[in-house]
Amino acid sequence: MRGESDFVAYAEARVARLRQRAYLLCHDWHLAQDLTQITLARLYASWRRITKVENIDAYAAKVMVRAFLDHKRRKSSGEIVTDSVPEQVDASTPDLRLTLLEALRQLAPRERAIVVLRYWEDHSVDAVAEMLDTTPGVVKTQSMRALSRLRTLLGTDMAALVD
Amino acid sequence: MGEQFRRLVDEELSAQQPPRLDGLVARAVGDGRRIRRGRALGVGSVAAAVVLVVTGGALLLAQPPPPHQSPSGVVTAGTDELPATPEALLELLTSLLPQGTVSGHAGRVDRDWIAARVYLNQNIVQISVARRLSPSPPFCVSAPPRSDPTLGSTPRPDSSELPPELAAPGICDLRADGSYIQRFEEPDNCAERTGFDVHRPDGVSVRIVTGGCPTPGGPEEVPGEVGLPASTAVAIVSDSRWAPTMPADLVTAGAIHFPDLPDIPGATPG
Numbered sequence A: 001m002r003g004e005s006d007f008v009a010y011a012e013a014r015v016a017r018l019r020q021r022a023y024l025l026c027h028d029w030h031l032a033q034d035l036t037q038i039t040l041a042r043l044y045a046s047w048r049r050i051t052k053v054e055n056i057d058a059y060a061a062k063v064m065v066r067a068f069l070d071h072k073r074r075k076s077s078g079e080i081v082t083d084s085v086p087e088q089v090d091a092s093t094p095d096l097r098l099t100l101l102e103a104l105r106q107l108a109p110r111e112r113a114i115v116v117l118r119y120w121e122d123h124s125v126d127a128v129a130e131m132l133d134t135t136p137g138v139v140k141t142q143s144m145r146a147l148s149r150l151r152t153l154l155g156t157d158m159a160a161l162v163d
Numbered sequence B: 001m002g003e004q005f006r007r008l009v010d011e012e013l014s015a016q017q018p019p020r021l022d023g024l025v026a027r028a029v030g031d032g033r034r035i036r037r038g039r040a041l042g043v044g045s046v047a048a049a050v051v052l053v054v055t056g057g058a059l060l061l062a063q064p065p066p067p068h069q070s071p072s073g074v075v076t077a078g079t080d081e082l083p084a085t086p087e088a089l090l091e092l093l094t095s096l097l098p099q100g101t102v103s104g105h106a107g108r109v110d111r112d113w114i115a116a117r118v119y120l121n122q123n124i125v126q127i128s129v130a131r132r133l134s135p136s137p138p139f140c141v142s143a144p145p146r147s148d149p150t151l152g153s154t155p156r157p158d159s160s161e162l163p164p165e166l167a168a169p170g171i172c173d174l175r176a177d178g179s180y181i182q183r184f185e186e187p188d189n190c191a192e193r194t195g196f197d198v199h200r201p202d203g204v205s206v207r208i209v210t211g212g213c214p215t216p217g218g219p220e221e222v223p224g225e226v227g228l229p230a231s232t233a234v235a236i237v238s239d240s241r242w243a244p245t246m247p248a249d250l251v252t253a254g255a256i257h258f259p260d261l262p263d264i265p266g267a268t269p270g
Helices: A002-026 A029-045 A056-074 A100-105 A109-120 A125-131 A136-154 A158-162 B003-014 B024-041 B086-096 B230-237 B248-257
Strands: B052-055 B058-061 B081-083 B102-109 B113-120 B123-131 B171-174 B180-185 B194-199 B204-211 B245-247
Touching: A002 A029, A002 A056, A002 A109, A002 B003, A002 B024, A029 A056, A029 B024, A056 A109, A056 A125, A100 A109, A100 A136, A100 B003, A109 A125, A109 A136, A109 B003, A125 A136, A158 B003, B081 B248, B086 B102, B086 B113, B086 B123, B086 B230, B086 B245, B086 B248, B123 B230, B194 B230, B204 B230, B245 B248
Parallel strands: none
Antiparallel strands: B052 B058, B081 B245, B102 B113, B113 B123, B123 B204, B171 B180, B180 B194, B194 B204
């Protein structure tokens, strides 16, 4: 069926990027693989309808972020136990500085999703609000809170990074 | 807007070493077909079938689990089963371990998984049972044919008696009962560095950990020949009794033998 070949072409072209987004959300490559598989499965299941959507990528982002937040709601823990992430660091000491990925990991899941969608994927505030089923005002507030937290963690002028 | 942020994130992502993507799209297509079929039958989404509920420290399925089949083909009766507990996992685990000094008994139950840990001759052995998010086995790389002469040429010291697929992490071996078994190695995961995963067709994944870092308050791990042999680990993780519900006699005996079971040290609080 032509729809299936279209889907496979779309999925093959996007799978690596989708998995990167999933990793930024959950910081676990195995769970990222699972989230990517779930996202693509749901896209496949509704592919005929989705192809009429103007922006399939935005739709896929919405599916993935909601799957991630649902997963976090169901599973209050499940972060992999690791000995590699420092809890508190002195940002003025370069050798102990957190990486951006590690700092992202320390955000709340919803704030992390907003930062990833807004600043890594460059979705508009309105688009992010629609993906998260919330209002643009909430997205703006949570964005500012998340950037402030990143600034504290990284000791970096986040405004310079995202403006 | 955010160019520098994107560049920094992309740089850090490029330094990561993710598992291979092999077959992910094909598995998603398979899952997608199942979702479509489920909708057509009015069953609901695949995700709904794997939702777990925690009640009273026990792992329960939102829907009654299907009876599972032992390798010998004997179907275990659902009426004689109870929600699994860490104590029940320990009861079964200690009955399956080879002779040795067993210490450091601990357990943990979470919403999506349940686990028990002991140290055999001061080497970690941990078993955990979970429901998969997706119905297909995740992150499985298809095993090359067993006749591939390049496989098994450099077997690991403790795995020479295993199928060559299991000598390399990340490759899944499909077994006659429809389950996949896979050796894993996660150098960045202090608690679970190495062991085996079994992904069963009923949606249950069982993991046995045979290598991890020493944990605060736990015995020091001593790597070497005194740990669990790989073939024994595979036999243990393949036992069909590992499930979200377990035989009632194991649950009862576990509660008697392991009262006041401590939490697994080092695990993230639920």
